[in-house]
Amino acid sequence: xxxxxxxxxxxxxxxxxxxxxxxxxxxxxxxxxxxxxxxxxxxxxxxxxxxxxxxxxxxxxxxxxxxxxxxxxxxxxxxxxxxxxxxxxxxxxxxxxxxxxxxxxxxxxxxxxxxxxxxxxxxxxxxxxxxxxxxxxxxxxxxxxxxxxxxxxxxxxxxxxxxxxxxxxxxxxxxxxxxxxxxxxxxxxxxxxxxxxxxxxxxxxxxxxxxxxxxxxxxxxxxxxxxxxxxxxxxxxxxxxxxxxxxxxxxxxxxxxxxxxxxxxxxxxxxxxxxxxxxxxxxxxxxxxxxxx
Numbered sequence: 001x002x003x004x005x006x007x008x009x010x011x012x013x014x015x016x017x018x019x020x021x022x023x024x025x026x027x028x029x030x031x032x033x034x035x036x037x038x039x040x041x042x043x044x045x046x047x048x049x050x051x052x053x054x055x056x057x058x059x060x061x062x063x064x065x066x067x068x069x070x071x072x073x074x075x076x077x078x079x080x081x082x083x084x085x086x087x088x089x090x091x092x093x094x095x096x097x098x099x100x101x102x103x104x105x106x107x108x109x110x111x112x113x114x115x116x117x118x119x120x121x122x123x124x125x126x127x128x129x130x131x132x133x134x135x136x137x138x139x140x141x142x143x144x145x146x147x148x149x150x151x152x153x154x155x156x157x158x159x160x161x162x163x164x165x166x167x168x169x170x171x172x173x174x175x176x177x178x179x180x181x182x183x184x185x186x187x188x189x190x191x192x193x194x195x196x197x198x199x200x201x202x203x204x205x206x207x208x209x210x211x212x213x214x215x216x217x218x219x220x221x222x223x224x225x226x227x228x229x230x231x232x233x234x235x236x237x238x239x240x241x242x243x244x245x246x247x248x249x250x251x252x253x254x255x256x257x258x259x260x261x262x263x264x265x266x267x268x269x270x271x272x273x274x275x276x277x278x279x280x281x282x283x284x285x286x287x288x289x290x291x292x293x
């Protein structure tokens with residue numbers, strides 16, 4: 001039984017990383033209604049930003065800050081240079097899907113060409129284990145979970161109690177009507193993409209620091225579990241994605257312990273398929289459409 005709870009503890013850490021990525025993806029989709037298959041590269045670029053920043057300054061914290069900035073800038077540029085031009089031309093969803101997939105492949109191969117396809121190593125402090133009830137977490141694990149709680153709580157407060165949050169919800173409900181009401185929809189969408197990039201960056205940094213090493217395929221390999229969590233929670237529902245992340249995180253870690261770590265993504269996909277069989281629109285999707293709730 002103790003091993004069950006220890007594995008659940010690892011699952012909560014994994015769920016925290018998935019939540020950062022999935023909530024960002026779901027927020028961006030909810031506001032812009034664009035499926036972004038380049039989202040995984042925000043994680044990868046942030047991890048490389050962390051690595052380069054640490055190499056240049058010798059500081060892990062400065063490297064993390066650089067990684068967050070890189071993730072936000074990358075998201076802004078993808079929206080500005082790739083997505084918005086297609087949206088303005090009225091491109092179909094499949095065109096946007098293909099174009100963002102192309103961006104993902106370009107970034108992944110560019111990173112592989114520049115840094116090499118071998119894993120990069122992040123210098124981390126000596127891990128210290130903490131026994132909290134039935135769980136065992138390292139200091140890094142605790143910081144990852146704290147980061148997820150703070151970031152997602154901050155997002156909730158922004159969406160609920162600020163003018164920006166109200167504008168995001170208005171754009172999510174009806175972009176044309178929001179523009180007619182005087183809302184600068186392009187600015188709101190751009191800010192939302194940056195927020196999604198920052199959340200993805202935090203996920204990428206958490207992955208890099210949890211594992212200690214990473215390669216160009218870091219984000220792309222994490223994209224399946226990100227989409228699984230977002231879809232299970234109801235695509236376009238950031239806080240539904242939080243619940244989806246918890247489900248996927250626990251299922252993947254328990255499967256790794258009881259079956260094999262090589263089947264993590266298989267179980268993530270199986271969880272998604274089962275969820276869609278019983279709740280095709282996601283756990284928290286309403287009839288109103290992709291509102292940011």
